[in-house]
Amino acid sequence: MAKYEKILLKNMEQPGYTGSLKEYEQTGGYQAFRKVCEGMAPSDIIETVKLSGLRGRGGAGFPTGVKWSFIPKDHPGPKYLCCNADESEPGTFKDRQLMERDPHQVLEGMAITCYTIGAETAYIYIRGEFWLGAKVLDQAIAEAKKAGYLGSNVLGTGKTINIFVHRGAGAYICGEETALLESLEGKRGKPRFKPPFPATHGLYQKPTVVNNVETLANIPHILNKGAAWFAAIGAPPKGTGTRIFCLSGHIKRPGNYEVPMGVTFREMIYEIGGGMRSDKPLKAFIPGGASAPFLTPEHLDVKMDFESLAMAGSMLGSGGITVMEEGTSMVWAALRLMEFFYHESCGKCTPCREGSSWLVQTLQRISRREGRMSDLDLLLDLCKSIEGRTVCAFGEAEVSPIVSTMRHWRSEYEELIREAEAAHPVKQEIPVLSQI
Amino acid sequence: MIFDKLKDEVNELLSRYPVKRSALLPLLYIAQREEGYVSEPAMKEIAKLLSLTPSQVYETVTFYSMYNLKPIGKFHVQVCRSLMCALVGSDNIVEWIQKNLNISSGQTTADRTFTLSVVECLGSCGTGPMMQVNDDYYERLTEEKVGQIFDDLKQKGSSSLKSGPFMFPQPTKS
Numbered sequence A: 001m002a003k004y005e006k007i008l009l010k011n012m013e014q015p016g017y018t019g020s021l022k023e024y025e026q027t028g029g030y031q032a033f034r035k036v037c038e039g040m041a042p043s044d045i046i047e048t049v050k051l052s053g054l055r056g057r058g059g060a061g062f063p064t065g066v067k068w069s070f071i072p073k074d075h076p077g078p079k080y081l082c083c084n085a086d087e088s089e090p091g092t093f094k095d096r097q098l099m100e101r102d103p104h105q106v107l108e109g110m111a112i113t114c115y116t117i118g119a120e121t122a123y124i125y126i127r128g129e130f131w132l133g134a135k136v137l138d139q140a141i142a143e144a145k146k147a148g149y150l151g152s153n154v155l156g157t158g159k160t161i162n163i164f165v166h167r168g169a170g171a172y173i174c175g176e177e178t179a180l181l182e183s184l185e186g187k188r189g190k191p192r193f194k195p196p197f198p199a200t201h202g203l204y205q206k207p208t209v210v211n212n213v214e215t216l217a218n219i220p221h222i223l224n225k226g227a228a229w230f231a232a233i234g235a236p237p238k239g240t241g242t243r244i245f246c247l248s249g250h251i252k253r254p255g256n257y258e259v260p261m262g263v264t265f266r267e268m269i270y271e272i273g274g275g276m277r278s279d280k281p282l283k284a285f286i287p288g289g290a291s292a293p294f295l296t297p298e299h300l301d302v303k304m305d306f307e308s309l310a311m312a313g314s315m316l317g318s319g320g321i322t323v324m325e326e327g328t329s330m331v332w333a334a335l336r337l338m339e340f341f342y343h344e345s346c347g348k349c350t351p352c353r354e355g356s357s358w359l360v361q362t363l364q365r366i367s368r369r370e371g372r373m374s375d376l377d378l379l380l381d382l383c384k385s386i387e388g389r390t391v392c393a394f395g396e397a398e399v400s401p402i403v404s405t406m407r408h409w410r411s412e413y414e415e416l417i418r419e420a421e422a423a424h425p426v427k428q429e430i431p432v433l434s435q436i
Numbered sequence B: 001m002i003f004d005k006l007k008d009e010v011n012e013l014l015s016r017y018p019v020k021r022s023a024l025l026p027l028l029y030i031a032q033r034e035e036g037y038v039s040e041p042a043m044k045e046i047a048k049l050l051s052l053t054p055s056q057v058y059e060t061v062t063f064y065s066m067y068n069l070k071p072i073g074k075f076h077v078q079v080c081r082s083l084m085c086a087l088v089g090s091d092n093i094v095e096w097i098q099k100n101l102n103i104s105s106g107q108t109t110a111d112r113t114f115t116l117s118v119v120e121c122l123g124s125c126g127t128g129p130m131m132q133v134n135d136d137y138y139e140r141l142t143e144e145k146v147g148q149i150f151d152d153l154k155q156k157g158s159s160s161l162k163s164g165p166f167m168f169p170q171p172t173k174s
Ligand SMILES: Cc1cc2nc3c(=O)[nH]c(=O)nc-3n(C[C@H](O)[C@H](O)[C@H](O)COP(=O)(O)O)c2cc1C
Pocket: A055, A056, A057, A058, A059, A060, A061, A062, A064, A084, A085, A086, A087, A088, A089, A172, A173, A174, A175, A176, A177, A178, A210, A211, A212, A213, A215, A216, A392, A393, A394, A397
């Protein structure tokens, strides 16, 4: 099995590493921030991050340096950084490990980002259930403050950088960046229309950068070792660096694995993950969290980078890979995910609020063997009425399990419906509304 | 009054945000910590602290699933039912708990020890089936393990089977 060099998990994979400030410093921690504070120009930092090719790890894969460059430089008044630690995409559990095991790596990335964009205040919006992560971060912040990395006059630069942990309270949608901002403002977490984008009108309508935990954790390493080093890892030019992939489902060795971008699913599942947990073969996998369309064993040689997955009709998303063995009902799997999305729809946009309820009810009916063949068109029609018609990307996310399982396993839906029709023959065609 | 005796904590919280309303979620957590749930008097008190109307507080609190608007049992057992956990057997765990505590989701045991909620993904999908009890995570559950956890909770108020700082797979010497 190929052995890959780790960047983000390197420290914590040392037995006994606890993630304290002292240990983090011993592994070269806060060197990048020191270098920056010795007088690096923010524009040079942005250029370095741009050249590294780093793209956001939260789901959309937006180039990080470019995002930072949208923050207006001469803007008077406060600017903000928000670290997106909501980690609510089913199948994803990497940020939790990054925060609980090596919190200073995230804090150093945040401190550098604050310095670069000129933010004095940053918030870590962490999902409410991650109580332990919030506690670990709070302790780490106190340590960093005492050591002069955070607080006022950081490392003698005269700059102020304060980081606060802010706990969410159980709402998937608050991982969407503008819903996160609303929630942080103490409101219901409903996404905002974009534009304007957070870079100009973010938290409290001030210029704001929102970055994922893993994105920020990469920053110190890029500044330490240089853009060229990072840009050579993985699948350059569009998929540079490593990614932490989260393996779950019917896999022998579930868990977090950091590999360079561009490794194939075959290698990930069969070598790194040890293959299927039983002797049943692979039937399906989700490559990038619950929002990513399902793929089949035919896609095993697809490379795990942004472009390759887009070409295969799915997405790299949050890096959560869920493996399903032969015998798993795809209608059942789609329904489970749809129930999640129905539960989590924030209710702002009518197509999503009403559509998610229709989709769940229709799928439940099919699963109970009470469906009709016309339900299949109904499902796809509903999906079409949701996709692209919502304020945020939740709409695309919620239809993807249904659309993709119908694309690859339509016969499973038909099978259930044929059973239903055999059990309850339709005596009379249901009249169409206009005929009543 | 909950917050009278917590002035320092409240002031420290307020100092974190340029706009007072941002302290709403944290204050609701404090209310829940103090009373076990978020009561209407607490909401009114928070509204006053933040110069909001009580309905603005209510509007917000009802959006989030982690605030209990009614008293619940001493231990809030939340079991994940989402796909990744379901693939590795969370439905069986839910069933076992329902049978053994003799309650269904949303209910509290007669002695008010346990409240069960069957919930969506809690971000520990590689170590399912999993549940959260109050603040703590319990992962890679089996029926025996859940039984042990419940016994521990009843007897000692806590269980050593809870997860520490998360890392999976665990580091090994190589
Ligand atoms: C419905 C929805 C849920 C999301 N959930 C998360 C999340 O839990 N964590 C996250 O980092 N990004 C999430 N995102 C992506 C964010 O909106 C945003 O793109 C990201 O935080 C930007 O950071 P990055 O550029 O570092 O990736 C979500 C997006 C959508 C549409």
